[in-house]
Amino acid sequence: MATLQEKLAQQIPKLREEKAALLKEHGDKVISEVTVAQAFGGMRGVKGLVCDTSLVEPDKGLIIRGYPIGEIKDRLPEEIFYLLLTGELPDEAALKALQKDLTDRAEVPSYVWNVLESLPNDAHPMAMLSILILTLEKESVFRKRYTDGTLKREEYWEAALEDSLQLIGKLPAIAAAIYRQRFGKGARIPFDPQLDWGANYAHMLGIEDPDGNFKKLMRLYMTLHSDHEGGNVSANTCHTVGSALSDVYYAVSAGLNGLAGPLHGLANQQCLRFVLEIKEKYNGVPSDDDLKQFVWDRLNSGNVIPGYGHAVLRCTDPRFTAFYEFGKQYCSNDEVFQIVDKLFNIVPGILQEHGKAKNPWPNVDAGSGALLYHFGLTEFDYYTVLFSVSRALGMCSQLILNRALGTPITRPKSVQTDWIKKQVQSS
Helix, strand or coil: CCCHHHHHHHHHHHHHHHHHHHHHHHCCCCCCCCCHHHHHCCCCCCCCCCCCCEEEECCCEEEECCEEHHHCCCCCHHHHHHHHHHCCCCCHHHHHHHHHHHHHCCCCCHHHHHHHHHCCCCCCHHHHHHHHHHHHHHHCHHHHHHHHCCCCHHHHHHHHHHHHHHHHHHHHHHHHHHHHHHCCCCCCCCCCCCCCHHHHHHHHHCCCCCCCHHHHHHHHHHHHCCCCCCCCHHHHHHHHHHHCCCCHHHHHHHHHHHHCCCCCCCHHHHHHHHHHHHHHHCCCCCCHHHHHHHHHHHHHCCCCCCCECCCCCCCCCHHHHHHHHHHHHHCCCCHHHHHHHHHHHHHHHHHHHHCCCCCCCECCHHHHHHHHHHCCCCCHHHHHHHHHHHHHHHHHHHHHHHHHHCCCCCCCCCCCHHHHHHHHHHC
């Protein structure tokens, strides 16, 4: 099989032809309408973006390039990146070539470490990550070639791919260094060229891992969080910034700033806090009866059950299932995971009886934090950085493909409230 660069070079001309033909023949066809509620409600459900890397089906969950996430959960993150971009899983030779590409680009310039060491000791890890990604922007091949006039339009994707490989190759070292400095874990741990991308991240974090299970968790975590359509805040922000031909560093940093928001990337922390609250209240794992009463009391007081329900899904999130199965295999004696297990068996039935939840099933965040906590990664503020390293795979993939297809700058039309009032009255 061809390398990633070769495969994309083969595929992109046909993708451009397909897009041009579709626009020429059907460019004036209507694919979506917008209600007043959607205009005031974050544009939820409006079909106004094209994203071929992944799809979220209400009754199936995340599907990456035709593969349900449960079928590819054991694939390496590098394989997922290849799949996101090309629609195909790499063979051994293509995977090794991609891994070499990332390893060759893993060294972080010393000026980035100088910036990290200058940051306040109590800076938020997500702010630190965004700052360091922007610091790396001086390495952008896209920006340099665009500025000096040597980058042809049909070559935009090649420069975007190189910038993406540079950033993705360096992200584990940068993210791990943030963890070690911010939480007083000691000196940075060097990159190990013998390890794969996800395992290297685990290695550089410095979490004790005598049996290699934490490395397995990191590979799984990086795969499960890699992409989730194009309309979520981080992906959509990255797309919008990138559509202005801002390079990968600007666009990914912007997307991750969106991920840092409490409504997007902090959910697993909230879920874990909820589980630890239960553990503290009952001094361990509660009985089924006690847990049922706790859940009912919480619902009757007007509160939700963290980790249950999803804006799109109407089934158990298959990413939760993957984490749950991992926990059953490696963390079954852990009291925190045992509470997650009990909640999974109790909460959906109560929510169905309660009758107000559109989706009573667990989402990905219901269990992921408990697994991190089990292995000793207990610093909640860092959890979104883990999410970020993974989601960079999807954001970069979408950006590269949009540069290949010549997607224009994003510019939806805004209207005023008075205009909406007139439209409603006239209808």
